[in-house]
Amino acid sequence: MSKVNQLGNYKGIEVTISSRQVNQEDVEREIQQLLSQRSQLVEKDGTVENGDVTTIDFKGLKDGVAFDGGTAEGYQLEIGSGSFIPGFEEQMIGMAKGETRDLNLTFPENYGAKDLAGADVVFQVTVHHIASKVKAQLDEEFVKSLQIPDVETVDDLKMKIREGLENQNIQALNAEKENKVLGVLIENSDVEVEDEDIQRALDQHVQYVTNELAKQGMALEQYLQMMSMDQDALHAQLMPAAKQQAIFEAIIDEIVKVENLMTSDEDVDRQVDLMAQQYQMDKKDILEKIDLEGLRRDLNRIQASQLILNSAKFIVE
Incomplete structure (x- = not known):
């Protein structure tokens, strides 16, 4: 178990946060993105230009030998999207339909x-x-095609987009507050973090990535192949966040002890009810799947985090 040798002051932490405002340019940018997403592809003559969508076959060779993940047929690539390594899309500009070209490239270090x-x-x-x-085109026909509840006109759409951006700003601001305050607390504390706690945090991060990919219908193995990564590379990428999480959890658990925070049985039961409602499952099935003491620990940690944030002082830039 990780050990907190010195717990930094966790009350009245002062940090500077960014001011966030939604302006007309933000709304317009979102609208243009929507219009672009609904673009139609029209076959053209001539040569490849920036912004064109091409259908290509490609084979990557290193020292004359094809390498894993470097070959595809019928691949759709938008020129200028930055989907491929630097130089790939740029060197395709000027190619004609039916043309084959060798692109001499260097992978990033x-x-x-x-x-x-x-x-x-x-x-x-x-x-x-x-x-x-x-x-x-931005008109009422386009707006109705989006099938957004209570959005019938262009003005309705702009208002809906503004509301969404304002909600995103609130979430981003809350995340910034939490990250900066907890960052100060971690910096001012001294923690001996155990490898097993780091490994547990790393496993959680890998599971989170796996779950997010599954929502998109993709397996972790497919993602790694697409990104030309292996498990070790993924773990190395996630390790800094895992270490930070392990340190943070040790500090938060220490604050739970110092403040004698304890989530009641009633609050735990209420959280189980919310989970059953969220996942549309019977409460009995939820209870069979979760660790109640683990849930209580998580709720205790939330209490401690709120205590820290509620006492913090935020200066808006």
């Missing part, structure tokens, strides 16, 4: 796959189709 990081490679690319994106 910090690329996820160690065997490709900094390597000189050749991509053999064949263009099969070239299409222009024709952006949708």
Whole structure:
């Protein structure tokens, strides 16, 4: 178990936070993004230009040998999207339909796959189709096609977008407050963090990534292959956050002890009811799946975090 040798002052922490305002430019940018997402692709003659959507075959070769994850057929690539390594899309500009071209490229030094990081490679690319994106028009027909409840007109859409951006600002502001306050607390505390606590935090981060990918219909293994990463590279990427989490949890648990915080049985039961409602499951099934003491610990930690944040002083820039 990790040990807190010195607990920093956790009451009255003072931090500076950013001022966030939604302006008309923010709303317009979101609208343009919506219009772009609903663009139609129109087949074109001529050569590839920035912004075109191409359908290509490609094969990546290192020292004349194809490497894993570097080959695809019928791949749709928007030129200028930055989807591929630097230079790939730029060197495709000017290609014609049916043309094959060798792209001489270098992988970034910090690329996820160690065997490709900094390597000189050749991509053999064949263009099969070239299409222009024709952006949708902002009118009531477009607004209705979005099927957003209670949004019928362009003005309704702009108001809805503004509300959404304001809610995002509130969430971002709350996250900034929490990150900065807890960052100061971690900096002012001395913690001996155990490897097992770091590993547990790392496992949680990996599980979170796995769950988020599953929501998009993608397995972790597919994601790693697409990103040319292996498990070790993913763990190295997540390790700093895992260490920070392990330190934070040790500090928060110490504050729970110092403040003698304890979530009541009634509050634990109320949280179980909320979980059953959220996941649309019977309460009995929820109780069979969760660790009640683990849930109580998490609720205790939330109490401690709120105590810290409620006493903090925020200066708006």
